[in-house]
Amino acid sequence: MSNLISEGASQTSGVERVPVVIRDQAQEIIASIAEEIGQAVKQSETADKPLVLGLATGSTPVPLYRELIRRHREEGLSFKNVVTFNLDEYYPLSPDHPESYHRFMRDQLFDHIDIPKDQINIPSGTAKREEVHEACRAYEEKIASYGGLDIQILGIGRTGHIGFNEPGSGPRSKTRLVTLDRLTKVDAARDFHGEHNVPRYAVTMGVGTIMAAKRVILMAWGRSKATVLRDAIEAEPVESLPASFLQAHDNVCFFLDQAAASELTRFRQPWLVGFPEWDNKLARQAVTELSLKIGKPLLKLLDKDYQENGLSELITEQGPAYDLNIRVFNEVQHTITGWPGGKPNADDTHRPERAVPAKKRVLVLSPEPQDDVLAMGGTLSRLAQGGHEITVAYLTSGSLGVPDEEARWAAELMIEAEEGIGSKLAKQVLAELKTKGESDNDSVQLRQFKGYIRRNEARSSLQACGVPSKCVTFLDLPFYEEGRYRRFKAGDTDRDLLLKLLNEVQPHQIFVTGEAGDPSSVQGISFSVFSEAYNQARQNVWVSDCYVWLYRSDGREWESHQIEMAVPCSPDELRTKAQAIYLHRSQRSQVPILDEEKTEVWELALERNRTTANNYDKLGLAEYEAIECFVRWS
Numbered sequence: 201m202s203n204l205i206s207e208g209a210s211q212t213s214g215v216e217r218v219p220v221v222i223r224d225q226a227q228e229i230i231a232s233i234a235e236e237i238g239q240a241v242k243q244s245e246t247a248d249k250p251l252v253l254g255l256a257t258g259s260t261p262v263p264l265y266r267e268l269i270r271r272h273r274e275e276g277l278s279f280k281n282v283v284t285f286n287l288d289e290y291y292p293l294s295p296d297h298p299e300s301y302h303r304f305m306r307d308q309l310f311d312h313i314d315i316p317k318d319q320i321n322i323p324s325g326t327a328k329r330e331e332v333h334e335a336c337r338a339y340e341e342k343i344a345s346y347g348g349l350d351i352q353i354l355g356i357g358r359t360g361h362i363g364f365n366e367p368g369s370g371p372r373s374k375t376r377l378v379t380l381d382r383l384t385k386v387d388a389a390r391d392f393h394g395e396h397n398v399p400r401y402a403v404t405m406g407v408g409t410i411m412a413a414k415r416v417i418l419m420a421w422g423r424s425k426a427t428v429l430r431d432a433i434e435a436e437p438v439e440s441l442p443a444s445f446l447q448a449h450d451n452v453c454f455f456l457d458q459a460a461a462s463e464l465t466r467f468r469q470p471w472l473v474g475f476p477e478w479d480n481k482l483a484r485q486a487v488t489e490l491s492l493k494i495g496k497p498l499l500k501l502l503d504k505d506y507q508e509n510g511l512s513e514l515i516t517e518q519g520p521a522y523d524l525n526i527r528v529f530n531e532v533q534h535t536i537t538g539w540p541g542g543k544p545n546a547d548d549t550h551r552p553e554r555a556v557p558a559k560k561r562v563l564v565l566s567p568e569p570q571d572d573v574l575a576m577g578g579t580l581s582r583l584a585q586g587g588h589e590i591t592v593a594y595l596t597s598g599s600l601g602v603p604d605e606e607a608r609w610a611a612e613l614m615i616e617a618e619e620g621i622g623s624k625l626a627k628q629v630l631a632e633l634k635t636k637g638e639s640d641n642d643s644v645q646l647r648q649f650k651g652y653i654r655r656n657e658a659r660s661s662l663q664a665c666g667v668p669s670k671c672v673t674f675l676d677l678p679f680y681e682e683g684r685y686r687r688f689k690a691g692d693t694d695r696d697l698l699l700k701l702l703n704e705v706q707p708h709q710i711f712v713t714g715e716a717g718d719p720s721s722v723q724g725i726s727f728s729v730f731s732e733a734y735n736q737a738r739q740n741v742w743v744s745d746c747y748v749w750l751y752r753s754d755g756r757e758w759e760s761h762q763i764e765m766a767v768p769c770s771p772d773e774l775r776t777k778a779q780a781i782y783l784h785r786s787q788r789s790q791v792p793i794l795d796e797e798k799t800e801v802w803e804l805a806l807e808r809n810r811t812t813a814n815n816y817d818k819l820g821l822a823e824y825e826a827i828e829c830f831v832r833w834s
C-alpha cells in the first residue's frame with residue numbers, strides 16, 4: 201500500500217472534502233488525539249470554564265479511553281474540570297444492562313478516572329415514552345448551558361450514522377428518539393445475543409447538535425468502514441449518509457487507520473488525484489480496474505482505452521498497450537494454481553508457492569471456528585489431497601457466537617443419548633438456560649459447553665474437507681475466554697501460547713486472517729497476537745523458510761489486482777466447501793430468512809468465490825466455477 205499520508209487540513213487530493221489523517225495503525229493515531237484532549241483539559245484548568253467533552257461508544261473509541269486512563273494514572277491527567285455528554289443510548293434499556301451505553305462508559309472510562317459523577321451526562325434509556333421528548337429538549341439545553349460542546353468524539357456506523365443518526369437524519373436534527381436501521385441492529389446482534397434482543401429505538405444527539413461542537417474528531421479503524429468512509433469524505437453530503445454532513449464543519453478531522461482509508465481515491469485510483477510512481481503493483485491495479493470497468497479482457501485493451509480513462513501517463517511510461525496488457529495478463533495468470541502447497545517436481549519460477557519441500561508443514565490459524573472453511577475450504581481439501589502435514593489451530597473457542605437455543609439442543613441431545621441419566625454438565629447447562637435472562641452473561645461452564653459445540657462443528661467440518669481430527673488444535677486464547685465482544689484485551693499469555701504452537705509446528709506455510717480487521721474484533725486481535733508471536737519467532741531457522749498467506753473470511757474478499765495466489769474450485773469442490781461451512785450448525789441463521797436476500801454465511805462465501813472467478817473470467821483468463829484467493833504477507 202502506498203504511504204500517502206496527509207495531515208489534517210493539508211489534503212493531497214481535491215477529491216476529499218474534509219481533512220483526513222491516516223496512519224498504518226490505530227494506536228499511532230490514538231496518542232495524538234489523547235494529546236489533543238489532554239491539552240484541552242489542561243487549558244480548561246486555567247480558564248474559568250470546564251472542558252465540555254462529547255463522547256462516543258462502540259469499539260472504536262475503546263483504545264482512546266484506555267490511553268486517557270493511562271494518562272490519568274501515570275501522568276496525573278485530571279478530569280475534575282471536565283463535563284461529558286454522551287452521544288446516545290439504546291431505548292428502552294436500563295442503565296445496568298450489560299450492553300447499555302451507561303454501563304459501557306462506566307466500564308471503559310468513568311470508573312477509572314477522577315471525573316465527578318454529576319459532571320457525566322448520558323441520554324436516558326428509561327424515561328417514560330411520553331417524557332422522552334422533554335428529556336431530549338432538556339439534554340440540549342444542558343449542553344447549551346455549558347456554552348456547547350468543546351470537542352466531540354465520533355465513531356461511524358456501517359450505515360454512515362454518527363451517534364445513532366441513521367440515514368434520513370437531517371443536518372439540523374437535535375437530540376431525539378430514533379428507530380434503528382436494520383444493518384445497525386445486525387451489527388449489534390452479537391452484543392445482544394441475537395438481533396431480536398437489540399432494542400428497536402435509541403435516543404441520540406442530532407446531527408445539528410454534533411455540528412454545533414467547536415471541534416469534531418471522527419475515528420475509524422478497519423476495512424469494514426472503508427466504503428462508507430469514502431462516501432462520507434468524497435461524495436456530496438446527503439441525508440442517506442449522515443456522516444457526510446460533517447463536511448460543512450469548519451473544524452472537523454477524520455482520523456483513519458490504513459485499512460479504513462483503503463477505499464479513498466488516493467489509494468484506489470491514485471492516478472486520478474496526483475502523479476503516482478508507476479511500480480508493477482500499481483500498474484496491475486490500474487490495468488485490471490480498467491479492464492473490469494470498461495468490460496474488455498486485458499489482452500484486448502487499446503492505447504485509446506488507457507487514454508480515455510485517465511491512464512495516458514501509464515501508457516506513455518510503460519506502453520504500448522500491447523506490451524503492458526501482456527505483462528499484466530501474465531502476472532495475473534501466474535497467480536492461478538491448483539497446488540496451494542506448491543507443485544512437486546515443477547518449475548516454480550512463476551508459481552505462487554515453492555515446489556520444495558514437496559510435503560510441507562502447513563499451519564492454518566483460524567480466529568474462530570469456521571473462519572478457515574469460509575475462506576479456504578477448497579484450499580484445505582487440496583492441501584489434504586496433496587498429503588501435506590496440516591495443523592488447523594482455532595485461536596479462540598468461539599463460544600460467544602453460540603446462541604442459547606443451540607446449547608439447549610446439544611444438552612438435550614446429550615441427556616437423551618445417555619438414556620435419561622445425563623451428564624452432570626448437560627444438566628447444569630439446562631438448569632442455567634432455564635433461568636438465564638437474555639442479557640445475562642454466560643457462566644464459565646456454559647461458555648465451556650458452547651465451546652465444545654464449536655469444537656465438534658469444526659472437527660466435522662474439517663473432516664468434510666478431508667482433514668482428519670488429529671490435525672486440529674484448540675488454543676482457547678485467554679483474551680477471548682475472559683472477555684466480551686468489543687472489550688477484549690490481549691496480553692503476553694496469548695502471544696506466548698501461539699508462539700509455542702509456531703515453534704512446535706515449524707510451518708513452511710501459514711494461513712492467517714484479520715490483518716485489516718477492526719483492532720478490537722476477534723479477527724483483528726487474533727492477527728495482532730499472531731504478528732507479535734511471529735516477530736518473536738523470527739530468530740528461529742524455520743521462519744526464514746516460511747511463507748505467510750493472508751486469507752479473508754469477513755465478507756470482504758481480496759480484489760483481483762491484489763491477489764497473489766488464486767486457487768480454483770471445481771463445482772464438486774465448491775459443493776464440498778458448502779457442506780463444510782454448513783456443518784457449523786450453530787452459525788446458521790437463527791431466524792428463517794423470509795426475503796430474497798442471501799444471508800446465510802455459506803451462501804455468501806460461495807458467492808464471493810464465484811465473483812472472484814467471474815472477475816478472472818472477465819479479465820480474459822480461464823473460466824472457473826469459483827476461486828479462493830490469498831495475498832502474501834511480508
Ligand code: GLP
Pocket residue numbers: 256257258259260261287288354355356357358362363364384686
Ligand atoms: C453505534 C454507536 C455509534 C458508533 C457505532 C460504530 O451505533 N451508537 O456511536 O460510532 O456504533 O460502532 P463501532 O465503533 O463498534 O464500530
